[in-house]
Amino acid sequence: MGGEVAIRTEGLTKDYGESRGLFDLNLEVAAGETFGYLGPNGAGKTTTIRLLMDMIRPSGGWALVFDTDCQKRPVEVKRLIGYLPAEMPQWGGLRGREVVAYVGGLRGGIDSSRISNLTNRLDLDLGRRYREYSSGNKRKLGLLLAFMHRSRLLVLDEPTNGLDPLIQQEFNGMVAEATADGATVLISSHVLSEVERVCTRVAILKGGRLVRVASIADIHQLRFRRLEVDFVGAVPLEKVRSLVGVDQVVVEGHHLTCTVHGDFGPLLQLLGRSEVVNLTTHEPNLEEIFLPYFRDLAQQTPGSSS
Amino acid sequence: MTKELMGSGPSSRPGGTAVMARYGLRSHRWTFAAVALLGFIAPYSTGMAYAAAAGTEALRAALGRETVALGPQLAYLIPLPLHPETAAGYIWWKGVTWMTLVLAAWGLAAATGIIRNEEERGLTESWLSSPLGRVNLLLQRTGAFALIALAAVAITGLGTAAGVAAGRSSVGLLALVEQGSALLGICLVSFGVGLAAAQISATRRGGLMVGGLVLIACYVLDALARVNPSLAGWAVISPFHLADLTTAVVPEGQFNGAATISLYAIAVALVVIAAASFRRRDLYSALARWPARVRGVSREPSNNPLLRFPVLRELWEQRVGLAGWVLGSMVGAGLVVSLARGAGKLLRSSPSFSGYIRAAGTSSAATAVVSSIWLSIAAMIGAAYAIASVSHWASEDSGGRLEMEIAQPWPRWKLVLERGLALTAASFAMSALGSLVVGAVAPGQGVALSAGRLVVASLLLVLLTLTFGSLGALIIARFPRAAVPGLAFVALLSFYVPLLAPLFRWPAWVLNVSLFHLYGTPLTSGLYWTGIGIMAVIVVVGFTIAVVAMRVRDVGS
Numbered sequence: 001m002g003g004e005v006a007i008r009t010e011g012l013t014k015d016y017g018e019s020r021g022l023f024d025l026n027l028e029v030a031a032g033e034t035f036g037y038l039g040p041n042g043a044g045k046t047t048t049i050r051l052l053m054d055m056i057r058p059s060g061g062w063a064l065v066f067d068t069d070c071q072k073r074p075v076e077v078k079r080l081i082g083y084l085p086a087e088m089p090q091w092g093g094l095r096g097r098e099v100v101a102y103v104g105g106l107r108g109g110i111d112s113s114r115i116s117n118l119t120n121r122l123d124l125d126l127g128r129r130y131r132e133y134s135s136g137n138k139r140k141l142g143l144l145l146a147f148m149h150r151s152r153l154l155v156l157d158e159p160t161n162g163l164d165p166l167i168q169q170e171f172n173g174m175v176a177e178a179t180a181d182g183a184t185v186l187i188s189s190h191v192l193s194e195v196e197r198v199c200t201r202v203a204i205l206k207g208g209r210l211v212r213v214a215s216i217a218d219i220h221q222l223r224f225r226r227l228e229v230d231f232v233g234a235v236p237l238e239k240v241r242s243l244v245g246v247d248q249v250v251v252e253g254h255h256l257t258c259t260v261h262g263d264f265g266p267l268l269q270l271l272g273r274s275e276v277v278n279l280t281t282h283e284p285n286l287e288e289i290f291l292p293y294f295r296d297l298a299q300q301t302p303g304s305s306s
Numbered sequence: 307m308t309k310e311l312m313g314s315g316p317s318s319r320p321g322g323t324a325v326m327a328r329y330g331l332r333s334h335r336w337t338f339a340a341v342a343l344l345g346f347i348a349p350y351s352t353g354m355a356y357a358a359a360a361g362t363e364a365l366r367a368a369l370g371r372e373t374v375a376l377g378p379q380l381a382y383l384i385p386l387p388l389h390p391e392t393a394a395g396y397i398w399w400k401g402v403t404w405m406t407l408v409l410a411a412w413g414l415a416a417a418t419g420i421i422r423n424e425e426e427r428g429l430t431e432s433w434l435s436s437p438l439g440r441v442n443l444l445l446q447r448t449g450a451f452a453l454i455a456l457a458a459v460a461i462t463g464l465g466t467a468a469g470v471a472a473g474r475s476s477v478g479l480l481a482l483v484e485q486g487s488a489l490l491g492i493c494l495v496s497f498g499v500g501l502a503a504a505q506i507s508a509t510r511r512g513g514l515m516v517g518g519l520v521l522i523a524c525y526v527l528d529a530l531a532r533v534n535p536s537l538a539g540w541a542v543i544s545p546f547h548l549a550d551l552t553t554a555v556v557p558e559g560q561f562n563g564a565a566t567i568s569l570y571a572i573a574v575a576l577v578v579i580a581a582a583s584f585r586r587r588d589l590y591s592a593l594a595r596w597p598a599r600v601r602g603v604s605r606e607p608s609n610n611p612l613l614r615f616p617v618l619r620e621l622w623e624q625r626v627g628l629a630g631w632v633l634g635s636m637v638g639a640g641l642v643v644s645l646a647r648g649a650g651k652l653l654r655s656s657p658s659f660s661g662y663i664r665a666a667g668t669s670s671a672a673t674a675v676v677s678s679i680w681l682s683i684a685a686m687i688g689a690a691y692a693i694a695s696v697s698h699w700a701s702e703d704s705g706g707r708l709e710m711e712i713a714q715p716w717p718r719w720k721l722v723l724e725r726g727l728a729l730t731a732a733s734f735a736m737s738a739l740g741s742l743v744v745g746a747v748a749p750g751q752g753v754a755l756s757a758g759r760l761v762v763a764s765l766l767l768v769l770l771t772l773t774f775g776s777l778g779a780l781i782i783a784r785f786p787r788a789a790v791p792g793l794a795f796v797a798l799l800s801f802y803v804p805l806l807a808p809l810f811r812w813p814a815w816v817l818n819v820s821l822f823h824l825y826g827t828p829l830t831s832g833l834y835w836t837g838i839g840i841m842a843v844i845v846v847v848g849f850t851i852a853v854v855a856m857r858v859r860d861v862g863s
Contacts, residue, residue, distance in 0.1 A: 053713050056860035079715040085862075089706030090426075093509065094623065100607040105614035106714035110607050119605040127604030131426065131509070131590075145710075 004031035004066070006153055006184035007052065011061030014047050022047040022208045025061070029186060029201075031152075034179050036195030037188040039205030045188040046086050047208070049157050052186075053083060065153060079107075082151035086158050086188075088138045096126035096133070096141055103145050111148065118144050121170050135162040147174055154178055154185045160194055172198050192219070192289065222289055224261045229271065230254055230278035236270065243267055259284075326433065326443055330450025334416060336791045338454050340798070341412050345462030347802055349401035353469025354809040356396045360473075366391045373399065379649045381532045382641070388556045393473025395556045397466055402485065405462055406549055407525075409493035413455070414517045417500025420447050421584075422510035431589055441581045444501070448577050455493045459486045466555060477555050484554035484561035491569030492549040496521055498576025505583035508592040511627070545569055616720065620728035624698070628732050631691055635684065635740035642680040643747040646672040649679075650753075672753040676744060677829040681763060684740055685822050688733055688771035689797045695729050696778030696789050703786045709862040719853045722779060726772070726849050733771035737764040755829065763828040766838065770825045773841045776848025783855030796821065 007029040014021045022044040029035045039045050050056045052063055054074035063070040065077045091099045104110035119126055122140040133141065139162045146154055154175075160168050175185050175198045189195050195202055196216055204211040214222075224247075229235075231254045241249050245261040260267055271279070360366040370391025377387040377399070384403040389395030424430050433443060463482040470477045496517075503517030504510070524544040531541035541547040548569050553559035587593045612622040621628065650671030702708045711721060741764040748755050777796055782789040803820040806812070817823045824841050826834030 050860075050862060055709055055712060055862050057858065075715045075717050078713060081713070083710075083713040085706065085709055085713070087706055089708075089710045090701070091707070093511075095604075095608070097604055097606060097608040098610065098613055101610060101613040102619055103710070103714060104607060105616075105619060106711060106716045108715075112606055115607050116605045124605075125603045126606065127601060 005029070005064075006031040006033065007035075007063070007065055007186065008067075009048075009051075009061065009063045012048070012051060012058055012063050013060035014044075014051055014056060015059040020208065021059070022051070025210055027203060027210065027213070029184060031066070031184050032179060032182055033201060034175060034185040034187070034199045036199035036202035037186055037205070038190065038192060038195055038202050039211075040190055042207075043190075043205035044208040045190075045205060046157055048205075049086075049155055049186070049188060052155060053078065053081065080152045082146040082149055082154045084142045084146040084154075084156040084159055086161075088142050091130035094130050096124065096128060096130060099130060099141060100126060100144065100148070104148070107149055111150075114150070115144065115148050118147055118174075121174065122167060136164060136167070139163055140167065143171065143174070147178065150178075150181065150183070152183055154183055156185065157188045158190075159187060160189075160191075168194075193283065219289075221262075224259045224284060224289070225264075226259050226282040226284055227257070227267070228278075228280045228282075229256045229276055231256065232275035232277055236274060239270055240267070243270065324446070326438065326446035327450040327453075330420070330447045331454055333420075334451060334454045337412060337416065338458055340791065340794055341408060342458045342461040343798065344408055345405055345458055346465035346468070347798075348405060349397045349462065349466040349469040350472065351469070351802060351805050351809070352397045352401035353393055353466075353472040355400075355805065356393050356469075356473040358809050360391075360393075360396075369396070376649075378533070379645055382529045382645075385550045386532065388553055388559060392557050393470045393475040394466075394477050395559075397469045397473070398485075398553060398556045398559070401469060402462070402466060402489070402555065403550075405489060406492050406546065409455070409458070409489055410496040410521055410525075410546075412458075413451075413493045413496030413498075414500040414503075414514065414521060416451055417497045418504045418510050418513035418517060420451075421501060421504035421580075422507075422513050425590060426510070434589070440584050444577070444581045444584055448497070448501070451497055452490075452494060455497070456490055459490045459493070462486065462489060470555075481554040481559070481561075484566075485552060488549045488552035488554075488562075488566050488569065491566055491573065492545055494573035495545040495569055495576065498573045498580065501580035502576050502583065505580055505587060505593045508590070508595075512592075545572055548572075616724045617727045617731060620724060621731060624728075624732070627694075628735070631687070631694075631732070632736050632739050635687055635736040636743045638683055638687070639680055639740040639743040640747050642683065643676055643744050643751055643753065646675040646679075646748070646753050647751045649675045670754055672751065673755060673830055676748065676753055676755065677827050680744060681767075681825075681827070681829060682822070684737060684767055685770055685825050686797075686801070687736065687740075688767050689774050689800070689821070691733060691736065692729065692771050692774035692778060693790060693793050693797065695725070695732070695775060696782060696793055699725055699778070699782055700786045700789050703782070703861070706862065712861055718856045722849060722853045722856050725779065726775065729775045730768060730772055733768045737767035737771075740764075759829050762833065766825055766828050766833075769838065769841050769845065770821060772845045773821055773824075773848075776845045776852070779852035780848045780855075783852045783859060 005028055007027065009025050009027045012025040012027075013023050015023070020042075025044075025048060027048075037045050037048065047056070051058055052065060052070050054070050054077065057071065066080055068077050068080070070077050094102065100115060101110065118124075122143060124137060124140045124144060126141075128137075130138070130141070139159075143156075143159065146156060146159075160171060163171060175187070179185055185198075187195060187199060192202075196219065199216060201213065201215050202219060203213045224245075233254070235251045235254060235256045237249070237251055237256075240246055240256065240258060243266045245263060246267060247259045247261065249256070249258040251257075356369070360369045370389070373387045373390035373396065377390075384399065387395065387399040390399055421430075430443075434440060463486045466485070467477055467482060499520050500513065500517045503520065504513035507513045507516055525546050527537070528541055528544040528546040528550065531537040531544075531547065548562075548565040551560070551562035551565040554561040583593045610622070612618040650673075702711075708721070712718060741760050745755065745757065745760055774793060774796070778789050778793045781792045785792070800820040800822045803812075804817060804823050807817050818837070818840060821841070824834065824837030826837050828834070
């Protein structure tokens, strides 16, 4: 990978014992990239972020942010980062505007016009007490705190949790603008479709180990849909099985279930020649998409996954 | 525990209806331990002191006379003594009556915590999402607290019996049960007040304030009625007065059944009111809300400059609570100094109490009162404030606030330093303004005080508070959840070691375990340099280790 590197980790490990934590993470995120960090619950996403933020100390390896060591020079690193934690802290009876001033004070200054612009976009009332905020408004305040300093790197842990679709769209716009301004964005999530919309590359974690780093285009190749079809007559089982990209075919009476990779055309043509009463498709979850990787991982010895 | 509760509704499995009660028992275990410890030690150590001071019939009679003379001076705080020449009478007056206040404060704090703390943490919502009604939830928690309060009162009874035995006397089981029933009654009334107050306010702090004001008003009414007979008729509405009417452990004392039943009736009524309010109100809201003010939407950050500066932002955020602490210090200082002349006369006339004057290292009895009583109270206020601050630090850690602060370009050591400086500034405000009141009221009472010594005594109060704070910072760096109980234990130890050391003839160095002993009596007998040195070392070492620990520890994991 050429050009400036925003995040680089080498053998980064945080071992909590009992196979919990993060193990031997080697990762590079280029400057200006919007990078998705995907994995099921307990995969090690938040652990990675906390290591980058110097909240927790590694058991091994190192992490650099713009060539600055996260553990040796944490203050310089955090000067470069806008951070949204997975769970918002308890600010108690402080009003939103006081929280902004408080955090702004810790960073040494506030750009009021920037804050005004962001609060308008997020439709956030800073006059209310934090404890009165809904979970969505708390998340909006977290986004405001992360974005308000125009940081070079945005580290966002599950950023859209609790946001309504309109604000999610606004968030996507904010991320796009930040990257257009030259910022690098790291978004952790367990929802592939959410990351797909804004990211250029993704890393997949499972059980504390990096399973794969791929471009969104590569992910699309991996992607499949689950299909359910109810036929009036008999299911043309052999014809379905013979189609390229169709897998996991199961027939129960007149009901067919299968997965389809890539082009849907041949299957639709086949269905067009039959009498179909119902057709449903489902987006598979992250684990289903990466099941093959996860299976391989279970068979590998520790340390050989990445 | 929470997972268990959330995963399975309390009534969804056999025996599940008691889940909330079991959780209630568990949630009060630390405060129970502290109250029970105090409940045992207070009467027992008083019994030991009695045994040491009243070894002969003549000494017992003299102690009784002097205590009867001292009683009216303290009537604003506790009931008048009854048969203080006996071990049981002395223990009741000096050991058991104070437990009324401790149990009342515990009941109030526990109830507001159950309602508001757990609601703010989202626990109540989780529990109510299971097939558990609000009234059922409240009743189970009340039952659990009643059980645990009963255990604490029983231990107080044990301490009383042990204390009386140490005074070479005895007290009947029935008398202990009767006395205990009054103590339990006041504890449950305070719990009920807390439950009801927490329905009125949407925050725990608000609930504590409303409930605290109600209880203080009742307590003051009882106290005023003791010194002003014209108010005696009104005193019956005070639960503290109803509790005071039972003096069963005192020889020839009485058990006032009607008053005790009234206490339980009041407690039940308060729980019913609280339950009805809880059923009616919205979760996360007060029972009645002020109509929302029409105001525009705010999109701007606060212009408050205090929020932008270290230390000042901490103090500003705690301003309401801090104002209460400062006001409490000033009122306490004024009250003690205004009583100093009368108490001083008593001390001078009494052979037993003249030891206090000698111990204070002064020839002025009134000065001795200010030195030994006010500065002791001020030291305890400082310790309590340090514990409250450490509790705030611990909640910053567990509530994710520390994580957010560390995520900013702000070194970790500065956060520890900021906490220490905020504690210094707050304790300075408390001790300085308290001493200012002492300095202003003393001349009017004929109490001669050296201004220089008063200033030094005030500054040493700051050092003492910081010593507690540094120990808290030290514990919190490794065991955040143990910080408050750990520091409370240090405070209790510091309080009791100077009382118990002479009784058990412990070596002199043991006294230095007590932080209150290290403070000395700077107003009268000069500076205790060894103590000052030890406190300074604790502060420096404590905060240094806290800084180092904060730098290396994991946050938010």
